[in-house]
Amino acid sequence: MVPGEYYLILSAALFVTGAVGVLVRRNPLVVFMSVEMMLNAVNLTLVTYARVWDDVAGRVFVLLVMAVAAAEVAIGLAIIVALARHGISADVDEANLLKG
Amino acid sequence: MEMVVFAVLAGVAVLAGLGVVAQRNVVHSALFLLVNFACLAGLYILLNAQFLAVVQIIVYATAIVVLFLFVVMLLGMEHARETPDLRPYHAIAGAALGALLLGGVVWAFVASPAAAAIEPGIVSDVREIGAALLTDFSVPFELVSVVLLVALIGAIVLAKTRLQ
Secondary structure, eight states: OOOHHHHHHHHHHHHHHHHHHHHHOOOHHHHHHHHHHHHHHHHHHHHHHHHHHTOHHHHHHHHHHHHHHHHHHHHHHHHHHHHHHTTOOSOGGGOOTTOO | OHHHHHHHHHHHHHHHHHHHHHOSSHHHHHHHHHHHHHHHHHHHHHTTOHHHHHHIIIIIIIIIHHHHHHHHHHHTGGGOOOOOTTOHHHHHHHHHHHHHHHHHHHHHHHHSTTOOOOOTTOOOOHHHHHHHHHTTTHHHHHHHHHHHHHHHHHHHHHHHOOOO
16 A cells, blocks of 8 residues: 555645746746646645545545636636736736736 | 556656646646646545546546636637746746745655555545535535636626726
């Protein structure tokens, strides 16, 4: 059997990859993909703990996270489309209208 | 055997994750993301969460990746001008912060007493999840349906209106 720690370390690696992607990339779509990867890493942690403790709550939580992630992607992509109508399509740093 | 499957899936997942971040072409990033999600579905099967693996494929690997690709094509972003978004000092600072974060998270996981050895033979059941959703978790379940409705309306409003 694969020890639970291996899954947890893998999910940490995926989470950090996503976090670095959010930090260094400036294409809004890639930033969103990185956020999705972070959510997936958290899901892997939840499924691992659900397996280790044999508790269904972790799996239910993953389902809820997936639903919220789907909603988040729909809103985020709508924002990206709205930004693209204003000529901001390739760089999140250009979207600074709300900056004081 | 299980260890080999885990090693292959984990390696491919990490490499695909790095590909998402490092690729300059958005379409390639989206396809690497697809590989990453598929690997996670395999890992869910290893963890006896077969229902979640199927949902992972349906929701993430098809719906969300297709949505991403759809927006890429809609906006013509596959030909987006090359922004210097991986400038050297950005990459170095990102990698340093990432290494710090990785160290912290791994230390927290390893130090926690919970990550014990996995007992073999416990099989999760879709019936178990369904029963939990409609009893103990009925309020979050209903709230999520409201969240989805609000997201649906919000996405339509955001994508239709022309801001001045």
